[in-house]
Amino acid sequence: MKKYYLMAPGPTPVPNQVLLAMAHPIIHHRTPEYEALFARVREGLKWLIQTTQETILLAASGTGGMEAAVANTLSPGDKSLVIRAGKFGERWAEICQAYGVEVVALDAPFGHTVPADRVADALTKSSGIRAVFCQHSETSTGVLHDVKGYAEATRGSDAILVVDAVSSLGVADLPMDAWGVDVVVAGSQKGLMLPPGLAFCTLSDKAWALVKRARLPRYYFDLLEEKKLVVKNQPHFTPAVSIVVGLAAALAMLQAEGLANVFKRHDRLARATRAGVEALGLELFAKATPSPAITAVVSPKGIDGERVLATFASSHNITIAGGQGEMKGKVFRLGHMGYVGDFDVVVALGALEQVLAELGYPVDWGAAVGAAQKVLAERAP
Amino acid sequence: MKKYYLMAPGPTPVPNQVLLAMAHPIIHHRTPEYEALFARVREGLKWLIQTTQETILLAASGTGGMEAAVANTLSPGDKSLVIRAGKFGERWAEICQAYGVEVVALDAPFGHTVPADRVADALTKSSGIRAVFCQHSETSTGVLHDVKGYAEATRGSDAILVVDAVSSLGVADLPMDAWGVDVVVAGSQKGLMLPPGLAFCTLSDKAWALVKRARLPRYYFDLLEEKKLVVKNQPHFTPAVSIVVGLAAALAMLQAEGLANVFKRHDRLARATRAGVEALGLELFAKATPSPAITAVVSPKGIDGERVLATFASSHNITIAGGQGEMKGKVFRLGHMGYVGDFDVVVALGALEQVLAELGYPVDWGAAVGAAQKVLAERAP
Numbered sequence: 089m090k091k092y093y094l095m096a097p098g099p100t101p102v103p104n105q106v107l108l109a110m111a112h113p114i115i116h117h118r119t120p121e122y123e124a125l126f127a128r129v130r131e132g133l134k135w136l137i138q139t140t141q142e143t144i145l146l147a148a149s150g151t152g153g154m155e156a157a158v159a160n161t162l163s164p165g166d167k168s169l170v171i172r173a174g175k176f177g178e179r180w181a182e183i184c185q186a187y188g189v190e191v192v193a194l195d196a197p198f199g200h201t202v203p204a205d206r207v208a209d210a211l212t213k214s215s216g217i218r219a220v221f222c223q224h225s226e227t228s229t230g231v232l233h234d235v236k237g238y239a240e241a242t243r244g245s246d247a248i249l250v251v252d253a254v255s256s257l258g259v260a261d262l263p264m265d266a267w268g269v270d271v272v273v274a275g276s277q278k279g280l281m282l283p284p285g286l287a288f289c290t291l292s293d294k295a296w297a298l299v300k301r302a303r304l305p306r307y308y309f310d311l312l313e314e315k316k317l318v319v320k321n322q323p324h325f326t327p328a329v330s331i332v333v334g335l336a337a338a339l340a341m342l343q344a345e346g347l348a349n350v351f352k353r354h355d356r357l358a359r360a361t362r363a364g365v366e367a368l369g370l371e372l373f374a375k376a377t378p379s380p381a382i383t384a385v386v387s388p389k390g391i392d393g394e395r396v397l398a399t400f401a402s403s404h405n406i407t408i409a410g411g412q413g414e415m416k417g418k419v420f421r422l423g424h425m426g427y428v429g430d431f432d433v434v435v436a437l438g439a440l441e442q443v444l445a446e447l448g449y450p451v452d453w454g455a456a457v458g459a460a461q462k463v464l465a466e467r468a469p
Numbered sequence: 470m471k472k473y474y475l476m477a478p479g480p481t482p483v484p485n486q487v488l489l490a491m492a493h494p495i496i497h498h499r500t501p502e503y504e505a506l507f508a509r510v511r512e513g514l515k516w517l518i519q520t521t522q523e524t525i526l527l528a529a530s531g532t533g534g535m536e537a538a539v540a541n542t543l544s545p546g547d548k549s550l551v552i553r554a555g556k557f558g559e560r561w562a563e564i565c566q567a568y569g570v571e572v573v574a575l576d577a578p579f580g581h582t583v584p585a586d587r588v589a590d591a592l593t594k595s596s597g598i599r600a601v602f603c604q605h606s607e608t609s610t611g612v613l614h615d616v617k618g619y620a621e622a623t624r625g626s627d628a629i630l631v632v633d634a635v636s637s638l639g640v641a642d643l644p645m646d647a648w649g650v651d652v653v654v655a656g657s658q659k660g661l662m663l664p665p666g667l668a669f670c671t672l673s674d675k676a677w678a679l680v681k682r683a684r685l686p687r688y689y690f691d692l693l694e695e696k697k698l699v700v701k702n703q704p705h706f707t708p709a710v711s712i713v714v715g716l717a718a719a720l721a722m723l724q725a726e727g728l729a730n731v732f733k734r735h736d737r738l739a740r741a742t743r744a745g746v747e748a749l750g751l752e753l754f755a756k757a758t759p760s761p762a763i764t765a766v767v768s769p770k771g772i773d774g775e776r777v778l779a780t781f782a783s784s785h786n787i788t789i790a791g792g793q794g795e796m797k798g799k800v801f802r803l804g805h806m807g808y809v810g811d812f813d814v815v816v817a818l819g820a821l822e823q824v825l826a827e828l829g830y831p832v833d834w835g836a837a838v839g840a841a842q843k844v845l846a847e848r849a850p
Contacts, residue, residue: 094497099710102495110711111492114483114664116475116788147666148689149528149707155689186688277707283495285528285666285709305686307567308529308536326530326658328666328709329480330491407497 090405095436097227097255097382097409099277099284100426102334106281109337110330117329123321125336130318132339135347137272137290138263144314146287147328150254150275153287155183156309157250157271161219161295163303164188169210169220169247171202171238175228175412176252180221187304192217198415199229199384201376204237217247218298224256227278228412230384230421232260232377239267248295254278255381257288258342259354259425270295276331278381279354281338281426286331354380357424357433360460364437365422367459368444368451373419381425384411387418391447396420399443406439430464471786476817478608478636478763478790480658480665481807483715487662490718491711498710504702506717511699513720516728518653518671519644525695527668528709531635531656534668536564537690538631538652542676543599544684545569550591550601550628552583552619556609556793557633561602568685573598579796580610580765582757585618598628599679605637609793611765611802613641613758620648629676635659636762638669639723640735640806651676657712659762660735662719662807667712735761738805738814741841745818746803748840749825749832754800762806765792768799772828777801780824787820811845 094101115121133143146152158180162168166189170181173196181191192214196202202222211217220242224235235251242249248270253262257272258279264272269292276286289311291299299312314324342350358380362372365385373384387393394417397410411419422436437456445451475482496502514524527533539561543549547570551562554577562572573595577583583603592598601623605616616632623630629651634643638653639660645653650673657667670692672680680693695705723731739761743753746766754765768774775798778791792800803817818837826832 092494094495096497096499098707099495099497107492107494111488113473113488114475114480116477116480117665118477118790119782119788147528147530148533149709151706152529152533152689159686183688186691187686275707277710283709283711284498284707285712305540305568307564308533310567325532326479326656326665328530328664329658330483330664330711331666401500407500409499 093406093435095423095432096407097278097421097423097425100281100423100428102281102283103341103427105341106334106337110334112333114329117323117327122329125332126321126323128336129332129339130321132336132343133288136258136339136342139265139290141264141290141292142315142318143288143290144311144318145323145327145332146289146309147285147325148287149277149284150273150287151179152309153273153275153289154179154252156287156289156306156311157273158183158187158189159304159306159309160311161248161250161271161298161302162187162189163301165190166218167192167214167216169194169207169214169217171207171220171222171233173200173202173229173231173233174198174223174226176223176226180252184221199231199373199375201231201233204234204241207238208241211241211245211247217245219248219250221250223252224262225260225379225381227255227382228415230372230374230379230382232256232379235262235269236267239269243268248292248298255379255425258350259381260379261351264290276335279425280335282331282334285328286335354425356463356466357428357430358383360433360463361422361424361436363463364433364440364456364460367455368441382421382423384419384421387420388444388449391449392417393420395447396443399446400439403443403446404439433460433464474787474816476787476789476804476813478659478802478804478806481662481804481809483662483664484722484808486722487715487718491715493714495710498704498708503710506713507702507704509717510713510720511702513717513724514669517639517720517723520646520671522645522671522673523696523699524669524671525692525699526704526708526713527670527690528666528706529668530658530665531654531668532560533690534654534656534670535560535633537668537670537687537692538654539564539568539570540685540687540690541692542629542631542652542679542683543568543570544682546571547599548573548595548597550575550588550595550598552588552601552603552614554581554583554610554612555579555604555607557604557607561633565602580612580754580756582612582614585615585622588619589622592622592626592628598626600629600631602631604633605643606641606760606762608636608763609796611753611755611760611763613637613760616643616650617648620650624649629673629679636760636806639731640762641760642732645671657716660806661716662722663712663715666709667716735806737844737847738809738811739764741814741844742803742805742817744844745814745821745837745841748836749822763802763804765800765802768801769825769830772830773798774801776828777824780827781820784824784827785820814841814845
């Protein structure tokens with residue numbers, strides 16, 4: 089028996105209490121029971137997203153939410169600014185292009201970030217930009233982008249700021265209203281500790297105003313139709329009922345912990361992970377602010393990242409993630425978001441020591457775990 | 470304690486063994502475990518849909534699958550023929566219109582059907598039709614449309630036949646390849662006995678040929694991108710993992726029963742339900758072939774259908790469905806698809822007798838149940 093551990097950046101482990109909530113007999117979505125559930129979920133999401141706006145739930149995974157954000161706010165031929173420094177930045181550009189939206193790309197090498205002043209410059213130089221698209225946590229590189237700065241750069245313009253928070257919601261602080269973010273897109277299978285299949289779109293008044301004149305086609309992802317019903321606690325189309333049931337349970341867990349504590353926990357686990365990785369002489373892939381959701385590690389010279397991933401699985405029954413696209417083979421990624429605690433990091437780093445040694449890398453036994461332990465021993469002053 | 474019964478036309482009850490399968494620790498979708506699961510699911514779906522074609526799974530509910538069928542096969546300005554005799558027929562037209570596809574509607578009053586010769590005529594008279602859209606089982610009216618006839622009418626033309634089989638897959642016989650259906654769209658929460666959140670699109674070679682030249686925008690619902698990966702048992706985007714796990718369990722149950730038996734069971738339960746309803750002097754809403762998935766009943770004079778629905782819930786903790794759109798208040802609907810057996814019909818009709826009596830309708834106690842029992846007592850010759 090090799091105990092299984094899921095340590096990838098999504099899906100993340102689903103707590104047993106959430107799994108069991110979802111294993112209850114299914115309820116119908118046109119009932120007072122569902123409406124009561126949805127009312128609790130609405131309040132929980134306002135708390136989590138730090139907004140007074142309603143969140144639209146879509147039965148889709150995160151990419152569906154990203155597409156909904158594009159299709160509901162823009163018209164054919166509109167111009168968008170896309171911050172592109174990873175696989176998911178590329179995805180924003182691909183969605184825009186699929187819909188005939190012009191893309192002005194602000195590129196940075198993968199692992200780096202785009203400073204907010206480049207966004208401000210681009211908005212000044214290139215007129216007519218309707219929307220700025222970015223990631224908060226770029227899951228493919230492990231970088232946390234400067235959403236607060238992007239929001240400041242966007243605020244004075246006609247453009248909205250659309251943030252992919254798929255791997256940052258419930259992980260890194262993202263006060264939507266306080267920062268002035270216009271659209272927050274998220275998914276269920278990361279910080280929210282749920283199975284994939286539920287996407288979230290939350291829009292500011294500025295974004296809702298755009299929706300009314302946006303002419304890109306949408307039907308299943310029609311956010312305005314959903315919004316008309318959400319205030320009555322009703323869905324437009326058949327929702328992902330079981331995941332919404334799980335969402336209520338997961339939100340209750342997060343609310344019991346407290347939002348500030350949720351963010352502190354992730355920050356601490358991420359710092360411990362990075363300390364452990366660096367103690368082994370490995371290099372972080374993130375050259376900018378690292379994400380508290382995930383640590384992308386440059387695979388050591390002579391060791392293919394895909395072999396690291398495969399050895400985690402074959403020798404230790406642990407799922408981590410490899411590199412995506414051009415990063416395949418060059419990095420491996422350790423997830424530490426959602427239902428994770430101190431000793432998940434200890435396990436991950438213990439396994440990393442074993443795996444690297446097995447692959448011929450010189451390991452000072454306990455170096456990674458010890459460095460992490462030191463961080464984990466920190467107490468609040 | 471009032472025992473709860475879900476007797477609506479979707480979501481339908483999820484068997485305990487499926488709920489428990491889905492309550493297992495979640496797995497990652499980029500692993501050999503998921504690929505092995507997906508391989509089993511692919512085979513099961515070919516068996517269920519009676520086709521050699523691959524089925525594309527989408528993390529979405531049925532309407533997302535319908536939109537995918539439109540967006541992947543047509544181009545702006547294309548002409549479509551829509552068979553419109555219920556709420557879901559209207560939905561095909563709405564999706565086409567949302568995407569700028571011209572709609573030629575073949576209407577029938579709700580509760581009726583459109584004969585296949587009208588489809589043949591329309592295809593002859595109106596040149597340039599690229600796709601014919603219809604329902605198999607029209608969930609809103611309880612009518613089963615003549616998909617076999619529509620397929621014959623379409624076969625010689627350039628048009629594809631796209632069938633919404635959301636409430637008929639695993640309920641009514643729909644041999645895709647034998648009949649020559651070009652696109653089958655389905656959802657998880659009806660005959661497949663799963664929570665909502667998974668949609669299915671299966672395309673014929675004729676339909677795949679259209680996909681290659683179709684220019685409507687799509688990204689999340691890009692079927693060709695999914696198809697490239699499905700043969701490797703891999704998903705394009707993060708799939709609805711937990712529902713796919715449930716799907717494997719549900720398919721195993723259906724395979725153990727045998728496809729012919731699945732259809733016979735639904736036919737028998739539907740006939741028993743109709744016999745019971747008529748024994749109470751009530752009128753079926755379906756004036757054409759009734760669907761084996763659902764029975765829509767005209768609410769008796771002086772009794773609002775919404776009160777029937779509400780009394781099922783308040784007096785007996787049973788969820789049934791009301792009328793949709795213009796049928797609201799005029800009909801109520803009893804679902805009998807998915808994880809249903811003889812005594813579910815007995816319960817439904819027993820409750821119907823109680824509810825109608827409570828609402829002042831003269832009930833001959835046991836008449837509905839007795840009429841159903843007689844049908845259920847039938848044995849194969």
